[in-house]
Amino acid sequence: MLLRHTKKASEAVDRKALTINPAKTCQPVGAMYAALGVHGCLPHSHGSQGCCSYHRTALTRHYKEPVMASTSSFTEGSSVFGGQANLLQSISNIFAIYEPEIIAVHSTCLSETIGDDLKQITEKAIADGKVPEGKHLVQASTPSYIGSHVTGYSNMVKGFIDKFAFNTGEKKRQVNLISGWVEPSDMREIKRIMKIMKVPYVMLPDTSDVLDAPMTGKFQMYPNGGTTISEMASMGDSMATVATGHFCSRDSAIHLENKCKVPFKLTDVPIGVKATDRFIQAVSSAAKVSIPEEVNVERGRLVDALADMQQYFYNKKVAVYGDPDTLIPLCEFLVDLGMKPMAVVSGTPGKEFAKRMEAILAEKVPGAKFANGSIADMYKLHSWIKEEPVDLIIGNTYGKYIARDENIPFLRYGFPILDRIGHSYFPTVGYMGTLSLAKDILNLLMDYQDANCIEEKFELVM
Numbered sequence: 001m002l003l004r005h006t007k008k009a010s011e012a013v014d015r016k017a018l019t020i021n022p023a024k025t026c027q028p029v030g031a032m033y034a035a036l037g038v039h040g041c042l043p044h045s046h047g048s049q050g051c052c053s054y055h056r057t058a059l060t061r062h063y064k065e066p067v068m069a070s071t072s073s074f075t076e077g078s079s080v081f082g083g084q085a086n087l088l089q090s091i092s093n094i095f096a097i098y099e100p101e102i103i104a105v106h107s108t109c110l111s112e113t114i115g116d117d118l119k120q121i122t123e124k125a126i127a128d129g130k131v132p133e134g135k136h137l138v139q140a141s142t143p144s145y146i147g148s149h150v151t152g153y154s155n156m157v158k159g160f161i162d163k164f165a166f167n168t169g170e171k172k173r174q175v176n177l178i179s180g181w182v183e184p185s186d187m188r189e190i191k192r193i194m195k196i197m198k199v200p201y202v203m204l205p206d207t208s209d210v211l212d213a214p215m216t217g218k219f220q221m222y223p224n225g226g227t228t229i230s231e232m233a234s235m236g237d238s239m240a241t242v243a244t245g246h247f248c249s250r251d252s253a254i255h256l257e258n259k260c261k262v263p264f265k266l267t268d269v270p271i272g273v274k275a276t277d278r279f280i281q282a283v284s285s286a287a288k289v290s291i292p293e294e295v296n297v298e299r300g301r302l303v304d305a306l307a308d309m310q311q312y313f314y315n316k317k318v319a320v321y322g323d324p325d326t327l328i329p330l331c332e333f334l335v336d337l338g339m340k341p342m343a344v345v346s347g348t349p350g351k352e353f354a355k356r357m358e359a360i361l362a363e364k365v366p367g368a369k370f371a372n373g374s375i376a377d378m379y380k381l382h383s384w385i386k387e388e389p390v391d392l393i394i395g396n397t398y399g400k401y402i403a404r405d406e407n408i409p410f411l412r413y414g415f416p417i418l419d420r421i422g423h424s425y426f427p428t429v430g431y432m433g434t435l436s437l438a439k440d441i442l443n444l445l446m447d448y449q450d451a452n453c454i455e456e457k458f459e460l461v462m
């Protein structure tokens, strides 16, 4: 038993302050991931080397790609007197040596605590002539004692819109896609759907061809992918915005509307049938196009396959953990499959998140437990599972300890996945991605049955 100290929920102490194995990571990790989705951009961590190493490691281990980022390298002196001098020096060095088009600076716990003002420092850098002609600085405040990596992602995307999007007064026939935190393959799948729908678009951020770039034999500090500066500038002239994922994208969509008068539609990350329907409808009405037959055919194919699978999903209990933008459509989908998400946690706080999750669960899963925020950790999830065992666990790599101890099938899903390879190449959004997700869930349940059933129940045909 790896987690031999976890107690059943009914025997566990009611905690007010202690987090045990959090179900989230820190804000700058999200800020760094968002910045990597912009072409020619180098993420910069304004804090200690240790923070930057952690953020890069988390991303590198998940995406299996070298993640480039720089740091202000705080020492004892900068920790006491402030990091302005370090950041100004960093900006000069980075533009001279690494030649990015943009440096995207995010703060850390330490620089926030000592009160460094990134806006003031970056303005000073420009005033002091440390930013070469045609190069740019973007900044986002990302103190990690507030929110989670989801908040950091949202803040950094908003920073790009604040810096680059402008309304020239000439409308473009294009739709902005402000993407929630999904895999590079998911971003590529959403772009494929946009092509089928014949909708011109700008996607921000776009990590496809950055964190899943092909092997070419040549090192490229800044891969070909990512949203370009001119694309971001044009977002202010788009006819509308579709923002996927309320918690990663809403602030940016609102900011773009306020700044450039581009109306937006907020929708969930398209995981599952209903959420994909909502996404397709949102794009269709934002771009004023009808839904092509090819999209309907993909939907029909998914529904047909789900009808074949449904008997195996029915009444299966699931424990799920992760990020709000993923958990909401995922749990809705699980409920639609006839499954019961009995235990759901997320380290990301938020009352609106809790309200939406409770609405999804209350209707069809009586007795389901949900918690979010700092006390909603992996320990809590495990104690709930000990109280009421489940048939499947879905979440990032950190759930493997619970899955092993309790002998429960485990689907690695979300961020980070540290102990497997390939997850960032196969989409789980849209109708086709949803089909792939359903297939993975079903295979796990059937593999478990094959491995654990008595000989008389071991069937060739299932």
Ligand code: SF4
Residues within 6 Å of the ligand: 026, 027, 028, 047, 050, 051, 054, 055, 107, 108, 109, 110, 144, 145
């Ligand atoms: S100190 Fe804060 S910013 Fe740095 S790694 Fe820890 S949580 Fe993240």
